[in-house]
Amino acid sequence: MTLPPDDDADSIFGGTLRYGLEADVNGLNPTSSALAASGLMMANAVYDTLAVYDENDVSTPHLAESFTPNDTLTTWTMKLREGITFHDGTPLNAEAVLVNFNAQRGDPLVGLAIMPFFPADDTA
Known part of the structure; x- marks a missing residue:
C-alpha cells in the first residue's frame, strides 16, 4: 500500500530489499508462485x-x-x-x-x- 506522501519526508528511491528465508520460493507472483509461510511473509512486505x-x-x-x-x-x-x-x-x-x-x-x-x-x- 502506498499512502499519500508525507510533506515533511524526503523520498528515497532505488536500493535493494533483502529478506531472509529458511527455504527457497519459486517467485513472487501472488497468483502463481508456491509460497510457503516464509514466502507469504516476504510477499506481505511487498504486496497489500x-x-x-x-x-x-x-x-x-x-x-x-x-x-x-x-x-x-x-x-x-x-x-x-x-x-x-x-x-x-x-x-x-x-x-x-x-x-x-x-x-x-x-x-x-x-x-x-x-x-x-x-x-x-x-x-x-
Missing part, C-alpha cells in the same frame, strides 16, 4: 490485500474501504481507498482489481480454489 482477517477471524477492509452486499448477498460493492498507487504511480482502481481477480481465476490451481466464490455464468 483488499482485506485482511483480524485476530477474531473477521474480514476487515484494508486497501478497500468497505464491502457492501446487496439484499440477497449475491453481489458485493467494494469501495477502494483513495490515494493508493502501485510502485510505478498507477492508481489502484476497479480495473486493477478486476485484472488481478481475472489473473487468479485464469490460473489452473488458484482458479479452482476461488471458483466457489464466483457464479458459474460469471463473465467478469
Whole structure:
C-alpha cells in the first residue's frame, strides 16, 4: 500500500530489499508462485490485500474501504481507498482489481480454489 506522501519526508528511491528465508520460493507472483509461510511473509512486505482477517477471524477492509452486499448477498460493492498507487504511480482502481481477480481465476490451481466464490455464468 502506498499512502499519500508525507510533506515533511524526503523520498528515497532505488536500493535493494533483502529478506531472509529458511527455504527457497519459486517467485513472487501472488497468483502463481508456491509460497510457503516464509514466502507469504516476504510477499506481505511487498504486496497489500483488499482485506485482511483480524485476530477474531473477521474480514476487515484494508486497501478497500468497505464491502457492501446487496439484499440477497449475491453481489458485493467494494469501495477502494483513495490515494493508493502501485510502485510505478498507477492508481489502484476497479480495473486493477478486476485484472488481478481475472489473473487468479485464469490460473489452473488458484482458479479452482476461488471458483466457489464466483457464479458459474460469471463473465467478469
